[in-house]
Amino acid sequence: MxxxxxxxxxxxxxxxxxxxxxxxxxxxxxxxxxxxxxxxxxxxxxxxxxxxxxxxxxxxxxxxxxxxxxxxxxxxxxxxxxxxxxxxxxxxxxxxxxxxxxxxAQAAGASGSGSDDDNGGDDSNDDDDSHATPAPxxxxxxxxxxxxxxxxxxxxxxxxxxxxxxxxxxxxxxxxxxxxxxxxxxxxxxxxxxxxxxxxxxxxxxxxxxxxxxxxxxxxxxxxxxxxxxxxxxxxxxxDLSRRVPEPGSRDEVARLARTTNETLTALEASVDRQRRFVADASHELRSPIASLRTQLEVGAAHPELLDLPGAVADTVRLQALAADLLLLARLDAGERPGRTVVDLGALVREEVSQRTGDRIAVTVSVPESGPFEVAGSRGQLARVIGNLLDNAERHARSAVTVSVRAAERGGVVVAVTDDGAGVPPDERERIFERFVRLDDARTRDDGGAGLGLAIARDVAVRHGGRLTVDGAREGGARFELRLPGVG
Known part of the structure; x- marks a missing residue:
């Protein structure tokens, strides 16, 4: 049935x-x-x-x-x-x-047969005691x-x-x-x-x-x-994902099913909208460096003496970085799980800072000797998070960028990146983690990137069981804190 x-x-x-x-x-x-x-x-x-x-x-x-x-x-x-x-x-x-x-009756052994009338009134046997019927x-x-x-x-x-x-x-x-x-x-x-x-x-x-x-x-x-x-x-x-199923007025399992279905449709609609915006923004961001690189190559082909080789290389590098960011976001959206390699965040921070030789502001590193500060995850993805936070700090800092590593009060490890720039307005502190978001007052396509760095950093932090937040720094700039669960 x-x-x-x-x-x-x-x-x-x-x-x-x-x-x-x-x-x-x-x-x-x-x-x-x-x-x-x-x-x-x-x-x-x-x-x-x-x-x-x-x-x-x-x-x-x-x-x-x-x-x-x-x-x-x-x-x-x-x-x-x-x-x-x-x-x-x-x-x-x-x-x-x-x-x-x-x-x-005789064969059955009857004990008696009744009163004197049963003897027919005959008194001839009264003197014969041997035949007298016993008293009942x-x-x-x-x-x-x-x-x-x-x-x-x-x-x-x-x-x-x-x-x-x-x-x-x-x-x-x-x-x-x-x-x-x-x-x-x-x-x-x-x-x-x-x-x-x-x-x-x-x-x-x-x-x-x-x-x-x-x-x-x-x-x-x-x-x-x-x-x-x-x-x-x-x-x-x-x-049409904007439509919703009818929810009955009862409070039974069917009503809960309808509410859960509508919540699923809402999440699905948001995911599809985010995917559409991602595709549109990615197409828009890729169009600029590709068009610029094509123009320079066409000019170079027609007039070799006018070829801006450093600009072409810069556009190529920018295009390569954008493609790498888009591929990483696609893997994260597909549910790729990070590895379980044990990573010392103190050593990783020192390594990342040592490779940044072209920064306009020197980065101050503060890692206590009480380490190691070990977490489990993907070394490459965690290095990308630290690099993106340092890039963001370099872009907005006036004169100082500081990165520190410490143990969290309730277990785990905290990596803090601080700058002395203009900071992030309180009402924008969640929005900056959205994809392709650039604050108008400080970020441009030329020096502000595509607006994917902080979105990638938060997604990676969440995939590793941690979180990434931003707050105001004592120096007046922004303070980004990456909290990850420790090993053990």
């Missing part, structure tokens, strides 16, 4: 179906167990009533039993012979024996938990299922008998069947309701997502 709504509806339906089936089976089992226990309790009551009569030495044929159709009774002796059954009992199972015909006594009924079984019984031609309880009783003559009494399971079967039928009918209907409600709720919840998708498709087709 490719539809989220369909998958959600199916998943919810399956989960609810499993839960309902489990709950339904539990209800059926509990209901069946309770009703079976009730039938067993009823059967136990009947069995104990009959067992109590046997304990009082009531003859088998005079046992009082409840409604035989509802509570069939079978009495067996120690040998498993049937000595008494309820009226109209035609067949039985589940009690240990399926016999329903009592054996003769009292036996006992086993008080232990009875045994329960399930079986069937045919009472007056009607066959049904029963729950049987088996209770033992001892007659006054010491004969142990077992009373098997049953209680019908029809009520249990009918109740379980009714509940099962209701579940079989109601479960599909309930699942249809769950599936439908889930489908509608999911459709409503995903409606903003579809709006976001349509707007993104329109933005892709029109390439």
């Amino acid at each position: 490719r539809s989220v709504r369909a998958r959600a509806a199916l998943g919810a339906t399956v989960v609810v179906a499993l839960a309902l089936i489990g709950a339904g089976l539990s209800v059926l089992l509990v209901l069946r167990a309770n009703l079976t226990d009730q039938a067993g309790l009823q059967a136990e009551v009947v069995a104990r009533e009959v067992a109590g009569q046997l304990a009082l030495d009531v003859p088998y044929d005079r046992l009082e039993m409840r409604d035989e159709e509802d509570n069939p009774v079978q009495v067996t002796d120690e040998d498993g012979r049937v000595v008494a059954v309820s009226k109209d009992l035609r067949a039985i199972s589940g009690t240990g024996t399926d016999r329903v015909t009592p054996v003769p 006594g009292r036996g006992e009924v086993d008080s232990d938990e009875p045994d329960f079984t399930n079986g069937t019984a045919n009472v007056d031609g009607e066959r049904a299922d029963y729950r049987f309880a088996s209770v033992r009783a001892t007659t006054p003559a010491g004969v142990t008998l077992t009373v098997h009494a049953g209680a019908p399971l029809a009520a249990e079967q009918e109740a379980v069947g009714t509940v099962r039928g209701a579940m079989l009918i109601g479960l599909p209907l309930l699942l249809l309701v769950v599936a439908g409600v889930t489908w509608l709720v999911t459709r409503r919840a995903l409606r903003p997502v579809e709006g976001i998708r349509r707007e993104m498709a329109a933005i892709t087709a029109s390439e």
Whole structure:
């Protein structure tokens, strides 16, 4: 299924179906167990009533039993012979024996047969003590938990299922008998069947309701997502990054998705605009030295004596430096990661300053002897940052340029480049780090460069996990601070 709504509806339906089936089976089992226990309790009551009569030495044929159709009774002796059954009992199972015909009283070992009337009023045997019937006594009924079984019984031609309880009783003559009494399971079967039928009918209907409600709720919840998708498709087709996706008024995940999408579009629009400005500015900056160099070469070709060779070399050097800056910015924009070489910034500063033999102002270096001041990164890129900061300071300083290296208070290394020039106005201190930005009062294409040096310096600092900031110097000029994390 490719539809989220369909998958959600199916998943919810399956989960609810499993839960309902489990709950339904539990209800059926509990209901069946309770009703079976009730039938067993009823059967136990009947069995104990009959067992109590046997304990009082009531003859088998005079046992009082409840409604035989509802509570069939079978009495067996120690040998498993049937000595008494309820009226109209035609067949039985589940009690240990399926016999329903009592054996003769003499064969069963009956303890007595009743009162004097049973002797027909004949007093001829009164003097024969050896044949006198013992006086009725009292036996006992086993008080232990009875045994329960399930079986069937045919009472007056009607066959049904029963729950049987088996209770033992001892007659006054010491004969142990077992009373098997049953209680019908029809009520249990009918109740379980009714509940099962209701579940079989109601479960599909309930699942249809769950599936439908889930489908509608999911459709409503995903409606903003579809709006976001349509707007993104329109933005892709029109390439208009100024458009934004609709943001729902809710505070759920869809609303956060819409806000994140708009933030991504904003960042993408800014990146594309910056790239376009970069291409336009780069084309503009490259056009001047190339046009100047071409003009000088064309004049030199026509009039060799008028060739300005130093100017051509200067334009070539300027063009080469600009191309190198543009290539470095392109690599940084592409996400190039700096190396992890350990660089001593103190030694690197000394090396860079020693190579600047043509500066109009001598650079003062202040590096404590407590070094080394080690950082991890690209030695070439960090040298470019220091060189660009020194070039900027030389361009604006009046009489002094100072570079210092020190350990930061919270770890890391700080390189500070200070000049005594006019400084940078507070409202311009972030703008000067943008690409191709030159302050009108001090920077020109001839002596101010293309406006890429500080932008490259900050990008490299950020790529190395540090930052580059500018502030006012005590001498009145500008103070640039490069902060980088130390090694370890």
